[in-house]
Amino acid sequence: MYRYTPTWIAVALAAFATVSVAQKPSVYPAKKQTAEQQKKDDGECRAWAKKDTGIDPVAASQPAPQQTGPAVGGGERLKGAAGGAVIGGIAGDAGAGALVGTVVGGAKARRNQKAQNQQSQQQQQQALNTYYKAYAACMEGRGYSVK
Numbered sequence: 001m002y003r004y005t006p007t008w009i010a011v012a013l014a015a016f017a018t019v020s021v022a023q024k025p026s027v028y029p030a031k032k033q034t035a036e037q038q039k040k041d042d043g044e045c046r047a048w049a050k051k052d053t054g055i056d057p058v059a060a061s062q063p064a065p066q067q068t069g070p071a072v073g074g075g076e077r078l079k080g081a082a083g084g085a086v087i088g089g090i091a092g093d094a095g096a097g098a099l100v101g102t103v104v105g106g107a108k109a110r111r112n113q114k115a116q117n118q119q120s121q122q123q124q125q126q127a128l129n130t131y132y133k134a135y136a137a138c139m140e141g142r143g144y145s146v147k
Contacts, residue, residue, distance in 0.1 A: 025136045031143040038144070045138035055131040060124055 029038055050056055136146040 023132070025132055025139075025146045027136075027139050028145040028147075029143075030145040033143065041139065041142045041144070045135050045142070048138050049131050049134035053131050053134050055127050057128060057131050060127045060131065 027038070027042065033041070046057075139146050
């Protein structure tokens with residue numbers, strides 16, 4: 001049961017690290033560009049980054065789709081029940097073994113569902129990060145300081 005703990009810690013750390021990187025960069029006029037020029041450059045660089053990366057930041061910033069409801073479909077409960085029945089049969093109570101196996105299988109299904117949701121969020125953040133890198137490169141090329 002504890003063998004999954006390092007994996008979950010790594011997934012959580014990766015999710016937090018990705019979220020902090022995928023924030024819109026701050027842009028400062030480094031060559032005395034006017035506010036009007038900065039607004040024009042900003043719009044052009046947003047359009048270029050969207051075209052270059054194929055990523056729409058509005059769509060990518062929407063909440064990632066989450067799997068909700070009962071965690072089913074992977075066969076974890078059935079596998080757990082079958083394994084528990086076999087072990088319970090050896091111990092003399094196949095019904096109790098199947099029940100315990102079903103519960104364990106359900107817990108595994110919920111862990112898998114949670115991992116898939118986290119992976120979806122990470123992919124979304126990586127897409128935003130890619131878009132913002134392209135946007136920053138465009139703005140830097142036009143003489144702005146980007147942080």
